[in-house]
Amino acid sequence: xxxxxLRIRGLRKAFPKVVAVAGVDLExxxxxxxxxxxxxxxxxxxxxxxxxxxxLPDAGEIEVLGRTWAREGKEIRARIxxxxxxxxxxxxxxxxxxxxxxxxxxxKARTTADLLDLVQLNDKADAYHVTLSGGQQQRLALALxxxxxxxxxxxxxxxxxxxxxxxxxxxxxxxRMKAEGRTVLLTTHYMEEAEALCDRLAIMDHGQVIAAGTxxxxxxxxxxxxxxxxxxDGDAPDPAAFAARLGGPVEQxxxxxxxxxxxxxxxxxxxxxxxxxxxxxxxxxxxxxATLEDVFLHQTGRSLRD
Amino acid sequence: MLMMIWRQFVMEWKLYLRxxxxxxxxxxxxxxxxxxxxxxxxxxxxxxxxxxxVQPAAQSTRDAALLKAMEEVQLxxxxxxxxxxxxRWAHGETAAEVLPExxxxxxxxxxxxxxxxxxxxxxxxxxxLLAQARLxxxxxxxxxxxxxxxxxxxxxxxxxAFLLPGLLGLNLLSIGLFSVxxxxxxxxxxxxxxxxxxxxxxxxxxxxxxxLQRLTISLxxxxxxxxxxxxxxxxxxQGSYLDLVVVMTLGxxxxxxxxxxLSGFAETSETYAAIANLFFFPxxxxxxxxxxLDSAPHWLQRSVAFLPLSPFLSTLRAVFNDGAGLAGHxxxxxxxxxxALGAFLIAVRRFRWN
Ligand SMILES: Nc1ncnc2c1ncn2[C@@H]1O[C@H](COP(=O)(O)OP(=O)(O)OP(=O)(O)O)[C@@H](O)[C@H]1O
Ligand SMILES: [Mg+2]
Numbered sequence: 001x002x003x004x005x006l007r008i009r010g011l012r013k014a015f016p017k018v019v020a021v022a023g024v025d026l027e028x029x030x031x032x033x034x035x036x037x038x039x040x041x042x043x044x045x046x047x048x049x050x051x052x053x054x055x056l057p058d059a060g061e062i063e064v065l066g067r068t069w070a071r072e073g074k075e076i077r078a079r080i081x082x083x084x085x086x087x088x089x090x091x092x093x094x095x096x097x098x099x100x101x102x103x104x105x106x107x108k109a110r111t112t113a114d115l116l117d118l119v120q121l122n123d124k125a126d127a128y129h130v131t132l133s134g135g136q137q138q139r140l141a142l143a144l145x146x147x148x149x150x151x152x153x154x155x156x157x158x159x160x161x162x163x164x165x166x167x168x169x170x171x172x173x174x175x176r177m178k179a180e181g182r183t184v185l186l187t188t189h190y191m192e193e194a195e196a197l198c199d200r201l202a203i204m205d206h207g208q209v210i211a212a213g214t215x216x217x218x219x220x221x222x223x224x225x226x227x228x229x230x231x232x233d234g235d236a237p238d239p240a241a242f243a244a245r246l247g248g249p250v251e252q253x254x255x256x257x258x259x260x261x262x263x264x265x266x267x268x269x270x271x272x273x274x275x276x277x278x279x280x281x282x283x284x285x286x287x288x289x290a291t292l293e294d295v296f297l298h299q300t301g302r303s304l305r306d
Numbered sequence: 307m308l309m310m311i312w313r314q315f316v317m318e319w320k321l322y323l324r325x326x327x328x329x330x331x332x333x334x335x336x337x338x339x340x341x342x343x344x345x346x347x348x349x350x351x352x353x354x355x356x357x358x359x360v361q362p363a364a365q366s367t368r369d370a371a372l373l374k375a376m377e378e379v380q381l382x383x384x385x386x387x388x389x390x391x392x393x394r395w396a397h398g399e400t401a402a403e404v405l406p407e408x409x410x411x412x413x414x415x416x417x418x419x420x421x422x423x424x425x426x427x428x429x430x431x432x433x434x435l436l437a438q439a440r441l442x443x444x445x446x447x448x449x450x451x452x453x454x455x456x457x458x459x460x461x462x463x464x465x466x467a468f469l470l471p472g473l474l475g476l477n478l479l480s481i482g483l484f485s486v487x488x489x490x491x492x493x494x495x496x497x498x499x500x501x502x503x504x505x506x507x508x509x510x511x512x513x514x515x516x517x518l519q520r521l522t523i524s525l526x527x528x529x530x531x532x533x534x535x536x537x538x539x540x541x542x543x544q545g546s547y548l549d550l551v552v553v554m555t556l557g558x559x560x561x562x563x564x565x566x567x568l569s570g571f572a573e574t575s576e577t578y579a580a581i582a583n584l585f586f587f588p589x590x591x592x593x594x595x596x597x598x599l600d601s602a603p604h605w606l607q608r609s610v611a612f613l614p615l616s617p618f619l620s621t622l623r624a625v626f627n628d629g630a631g632l633a634g635h636x637x638x639x640x641x642x643x644x645x646a647l648g649a650f651l652i653a654v655r656r657f658r659w660n
């Protein structure tokens with residue numbers, strides 16, 4: 001039995017007008033929770049769907065649980081669980097029927113009652129799929145991904161569209177899966193989620209992995225542990241003149257400036273003084289630790305939710 | 307595995323029963339068709355042929371004799387003044403008219419409506435021979451006696467009885483091509499199968515579940531049509547019900563699989579609609595749904611016997627209208643069965659989840 005749950009080499013996929021995945025290598029160990037981050041159109045879904053056997057790659061090798069699609073497709077399908085980015089079921093199937101039916105496709109299946117509890121859809125068990133809200137459909141999709149008690153679970157944006165409470169309960173589900181020794185590969189647009197859940201991450205952009213590692217190592221690689229923020233009432237003004245006087249980079253965001261620094265203690269007095277003499281109409285000053293979001297901005301030059 | 311097929315089958319039925327609109331139309335449409343056609347052709351061999359008789363200025367004994375003879379040969383005579391007759395002709399409504407000309411008459415036929423005009427001209431000439439003999443006092447020409455029988459000799463049935471099996475067949479073809487094939491393409495387009503694609507469910511079980519469910523719907527539909535045909539027009543199955551079920555089951559399996567197979571060749575619903583029509587109209591026109599092909603070229607008749615609809619209909623008619631057994635129709639059943647199996651295999655091969 002191989003040590004990795006997943007091993008990918010040189011994965012490529014081109015659509016008629018765009019190269020969606022341009023040579024991706026990934027290795028996910030058994031029992032790991034692995035996160036795939038990246039802006040819209042980075043190629044996350046395409047990568048996942050090639051791994052899941054839904055999309056045929058143009059090139060590259062995929063080994064899932066030590067098996068390849070060409071020879072052991074049926075066995076792979078029996079042992080993985082998949083939540084697609086959007087799951088479209090027949091309109092008039094009820095939640096309970098869908099869970100029962102999908103259970104019959106697998107050699108072993110968790111009970112429907114169990115799954116309903118897990119995703120808290122008990123009171124919607126007999127509602128038709130079309131009548132569910134977006135978040136409820138998302139939770140049903142999660143339950144379907146777990147119906148066969150899978151060893152390896154793929155979750156494509158599992159918390160998009162969930163309310164804060166449902167999001168927390170999904171986190172619990174993922175943590176429990178990890179505790180049970182399962183492997184999880186998930187995508188997300190939420191940095192705090194990636195930090196909270198993932199053992200390791202890969203940041204994708206333009207079809208390639210541009211950075212990978214543990215959340216802590218990625219932040220450490222930035223070598224800019226802190227960020228000072230000046231917030232404004234309304235849009236932030238152009239920081240060019242201010243940056244010149246300060247003698248360092250100032251990033252302009254919607255309603256704030258961000259000034260990355262290694263040493264906030266030394267920077268702050270000088271910064272406030274400069275702001276005062278320039279007449280910068282700022283409201284408040286915050287100092288915070290650099291986060292994955294800063295890593296992401298630094299790596300892709302874009303905000304995640306652009 | 308049988309259990310999986312059964313679960314799939316039951317689920318398809320549940321989903322179908324919940325879609326009340328679709329259910330209503332699958333049953334209402336063929337019934338409406340049958341009632342419509344049945345009422346139009348209720349009289350038996352279709353309505354009488356109509357001939358416009360352009361009235362001369364003054365009616366002679368010769369004119370009177372012709373009119374009487376035309377009634378006798380079962381023509382529907384419509385006497386009109388010259389101006390009215392001309393207006394009707396100009397509108398294109400007249401298939402055949404008799405006009406006085408010189409010492410005699412002339413028959414004018416509408417080149418667009420020769421199917422009615424041709425036989426009408428023949429009947430008018432027959433009436434004229436009769437009228438002449440009477441006017442000359444010579445013995446009336448004797449006609450060859452005509453008897454009307456159904457080919458199997460079971461019972462002299464009418465056109466509606468011929469049509470009912472045709473409609474059953476047409477209905478199967480249209481369910482197969484449009485409600486099975488089309489629905490599958492549009493489900494695939496909407497991504498309804500993608501979630502199934504990542505489960506170990508084999509395609510053929512999924513497809514077989516659907517085929518079996520459509521099969522039972524079609525059989526139920528056939529039962530409804532047969533009951534309506536019986537109650538409204540007194541058309542009854544002359545053969546054994548077991549044979550009827552065998553033929554219907556085989557035919558349904560064939561056309562359902564045919565629709566599935568075609569759906570594997572189109573990416574979008576629009577492409578599919580074009581492809582399906584490409585098959586639907588030739589099959590409908592060439593396979594003897596409404597009329598037989600006995601005046602078509604020989605090679606065409608031979609080829610049509612190898613398409614699925616024609617052998618299905620002739621076997622169905624032999625059983626249903628003439629009470630024949632299946633023994634004499636082995637070849638036809640074989641052709642339909644081969645199409646069913648071939649189409650199902652192609653369907654499984656070509657089927658894609660997304
Ligand atoms: N079926 C398809 N046909 C053509 N282009 C496609 C197809 N699927 C994806 N693409 C393109 O491939 C690129 C990558 O898409 P993908 O869905 O993998 O991105 P993503 O990282 O999942 O984005 P998001 O965060 O918005 O879900 C995009 O430019 C997209 O337009
Ligand atoms: Mg995506």
